[in-house]
Amino acid sequence: MLPIIFVLPILQLVILSNAATFEVKNIKFGYIDNDHTSTSRALVEKFNASTYFNVLTDFPSEALASASMLKGEVDVLLQIPHYFERDLQKEKQNKLGVTINAIDGAAAGVENVYVKQIVQRFNQNIKVNLLQVSDKQIQPITIETIPLFWYNKTLNYKTFMVPGILVLLVTMITLFLSGMNIVREKEIGTLEQINVTPIKKSQFIIGKLFPFWVIGMGLLTVGLILAKVIFNVPMLGSLPLMYLYTSIYILVILGIGLFISNFTDTQQQAMFIAWFFTVIFILMSGLFTPIESMPKWAQTLTEFNPIRYFVEVMRMVMLKGSGFNDILPQLLKTALYAFIMNGLAVWSYKKTN
Amino acid sequence: MSITVSNISKSYKSVKALENISFNVKEGELFGLIGPDGSGKTTLFRILTTLLIANEGSATVADFDVVADYKKIRNNVGYMPGKFSLYQDLTIEENLEFFATIFGTTIEENYDLIKDIYVQIEPFKDRRAGKLSGGMKQKLALCCALIHKPKVLFLDEPTTGVDPVSRKEFWEMLKRLQQKGITILVSTPYMDEAALCDRIALIQDGKILQIDTPQAIVKHYPKQIFNVRANNTYQLINSLKAYEHNHSVYPFGEFVHYTDKRADFEREDLIQYLESENLSDIEIEKTLPTIEDTFMELAK
Numbered sequence: 146m147l148p149i150i151f152v153l154p155i156l157q158l159v160i161l162s163n164a165a166t167f168e169v170k171n172i173k174f175g176y177i178d179n180d181h182t183s184t185s186r187a188l189v190e191k192f193n194a195s196t197y198f199n200v201l202t203d204f205p206s207e208a209l210a211s212a213s214m215l216k217g218e219v220d221v222l223l224q225i226p227h228y229f230e231r232d233l234q235k236e237k238q239n240k241l242g243v244t245i246n247a248i249d250g251a252a253a254g255v256e257n258v259y260v261k262q263i264v265q266r267f268n269q270n271i272k273v274n275l276l277q278v279s280d281k282q283i284q285p286i287t288i289e290t291i292p293l294f295w296y297n298k299t300l301n302y303k304t305f306m307v308p309g310i311l312v313l314l315v316t317m318i319t320l321f322l323s324g325m326n327i328v329r330e331k332e333i334g335t336l337e338q339i340n341v342t343p344i345k346k347s348q349f350i351i352g353k354l355f356p357f358w359v360i361g362m363g364l365l366t367v368g369l370i371l372a373k374v375i376f377n378v379p380m381l382g383s384l385p386l387m388y389l390y391t392s393i394y395i396l397v398i399l400g401i402g403l404f405i406s407n408f409t410d411t412q413q414q415a416m417f418i419a420w421f422f423t424v425i426f427i428l429m430s431g432l433f434t435p436i437e438s439m440p441k442w443a444q445t446l447t448e449f450n451p452i453r454y455f456v457e458v459m460r461m462v463m464l465k466g467s468g469f470n471d472i473l474p475q476l477l478k479t480a481l482y483a484f485i486m487n488g489l490a491v492w493s494y495k496k497t498n
Numbered sequence: 499m500s501i502t503v504s505n506i507s508k509s510y511k512s513v514k515a516l517e518n519i520s521f522n523v524k525e526g527e528l529f530g531l532i533g534p535d536g537s538g539k540t541t542l543f544r545i546l547t548t549l550l551i552a553n554e555g556s557a558t559v560a561d562f563d564v565v566a567d568y569k570k571i572r573n574n575v576g577y578m579p580g581k582f583s584l585y586q587d588l589t590i591e592e593n594l595e596f597f598a599t600i601f602g603t604t605i606e607e608n609y610d611l612i613k614d615i616y617v618q619i620e621p622f623k624d625r626r627a628g629k630l631s632g633g634m635k636q637k638l639a640l641c642c643a644l645i646h647k648p649k650v651l652f653l654d655e656p657t658t659g660v661d662p663v664s665r666k667e668f669w670e671m672l673k674r675l676q677q678k679g680i681t682i683l684v685s686t687p688y689m690d691e692a693a694l695c696d697r698i699a700l701i702q703d704g705k706i707l708q709i710d711t712p713q714a715i716v717k718h719y720p721k722q723i724f725n726v727r728a729n730n731t732y733q734l735i736n737s738l739k740a741y742e743h744n745h746s747v748y749p750f751g752e753f754v755h756y757t758d759k760r761a762d763f764e765r766e767d768l769i770q771y772l773e774s775e776n777l778s779d780i781e782i783e784k785t786l787p788t789i790e791d792t793f794m795e796l797a798k
Contacts (some may be wrong), residue, residue, distance in 0.1 A: 334583030341577040
């Protein structure tokens with residue numbers, strides 16, 4: 146118990162303080178350059194130079210760009226119109242389309258400000274470059290950005306939070322219940338009685354975990370109904386897809402719970418360890434703070450965080466209406482995770498010691 | 499042989515729980531393991547019921563090896579742990595049905611075996627196990643251990659914390675089960691229960707002191723025991739312990755059991771000594787040794 150009390154909180158302090166950041170960094174940036182001139186390239190170069198943006202892709206068409214945003218590969222999309230440079234020289238003004246993934250309303254707001262700042266600075270430079278000395282009268286040149294917030298037009302934070310919190314509830318309840326359940330049998334001694342019976346390991350474990358799987362699915366149902374009724378959260382994607390993903394996801398959580406209960410002797414210990422992991426999982430899930438802003442090592446860590454995938458999938462399916470192919474990577478990773486965790490759990494559960 | 503144990507040793511880290519234990523239990527025998535708390539009885543039970551693997555030695559139960567054939571053993575033995583370990587939030591009937599199902603049988607199939615016991619708790623069959631009295635819990639646990647008609651029954655301190663009447667009933671039930679051909683290995687810290695077994699093993703600190711029938715064990719007692727009584731028992735014990743010729747002094751109910759070192763012990767000497775210690779109403783009578791006396795003597 147003593148190492149649990151001291152080591153785990155210290156780990157949390159070190160990891161989470163570094164990883165759970167509210168900064169918005171490493172924004173996934175894409176652009177559609179319809180102009181292909183030195184001016185448009187210079188503008189893109191500005192974004193490239195900024196530490197806030199990771200310029201990822203140059204999309205040839207709007208359709209491809211939109212598809213990419215649906216998959217979550219791009220969060221900010223800049224559209225440079227045809228004849229951008231020519232119009233700028235002629236009319237001294239122009240408009241840029243900016244599309245921002247606004248599922249996380251707060252981050253979208255910050256991203257919009259960044260884009261505006263970069264474009265403004267570009268305005269000032271361009272005055273020097275484009276306006277020749279011949280222009281006696283220096284007219285102000287303005288490039289305006291017109292932001293378009295996708296998936297969450299009004300930047301409503303509830304739309305963003307409700308699917309995430311639903312994930313959290315399903316996870317916490319199933320993890321705590323399953324983590325404590327077998328430990329409880331250890332504590333009151335019924336496990337000993339069960340162990341001398343010819344019941345098979347797998348039968349016992351399935352018997353123990355299946356009810357929690359049902360409870361988890363029930364929680365999801367209740368949560369979805371409340372999300373619709375109380376918060377009117379949009380549900381664009383297919384419900385069966387959400388249930389399919391959740392049914393696999395809960396297996397991961399149950400596996401973790403069982404694994405914890407195999408290595409603990411009391412419900413108190415099990416509770417403590419389950420709590421430790423949930424806190425780390427939640428704060429590093431992208432639920433509250435964007436994963437892209439975390440340091441590189443922390444981003445790597447989140448790859449092992451099942452909640453991260455669940456949060457992503459729920460938001461993608463509910464708010465963006467992503468389909469099966471869009472969430473396939475998450476689905477496969479979760480399925481693999483479920484397989485590994487349950488394998489470990491069954492392997493470490495011993496009827497004899 | 500129903501149970502054979504040869505040279506079993508088990509230690510937990512630095513503590514030696516069992517040291518080189520060997521004994522056999524014949525089929526249909528009621529065999530008692532008698533020893534104080536912490537003597538290794540439960541460890542031995544856990545090894546024989548395949549919950550624990552011994553460091554050294556081998557054992558068989560119902561002709562199956564406890565390590566190699568552990569799965570077969572689990573089908574053939576009933577185990578009642580010392581601590582009540584049925585589901586407290588299930589009723590009597592649910593518990594029984596649950597265990598019957600796990601063993602792939604039904605209550606009806608082996609009802610004749612548990613009938614005598616079950617009828618006593620049947621009026622309460624809808625009551626949750628957690629709400630039962632100690633004696634009823636005991637009977638329920640026994641029913642659950644018997645539901646699959648085991649060849650060997652392991653009872654780890656079944657009567658600890660049970661009232662004297664229920665204890666007596668419980669032993670009568672065991673006797674009846676034995677007549678049905680079930681081998682029973684029972685452990686108890688109560689020496690008076692030892693006399694009810696066919697054979698007993700006295701165990702202390704993980705070692706077996708002696709194995710024999712209760713009658714034979716008592717016969718081996720080397721000394722004549724005297725019941726001594728006086729007006730002040732506490733002072734009597736102190737005085738006897740201070741007496742130069744004493745061999746052993748143990749309180750035993752209303753008497754003190756006393757043995758003397760000398761072969762030619764004279765009652766009058768002791769009375770004189772005790773009177774000089776300001777004790778009165780002194781009574782000294784010969785008595786027969788009990789298993790408890792034997793155990794104390796061996797454990798010395």
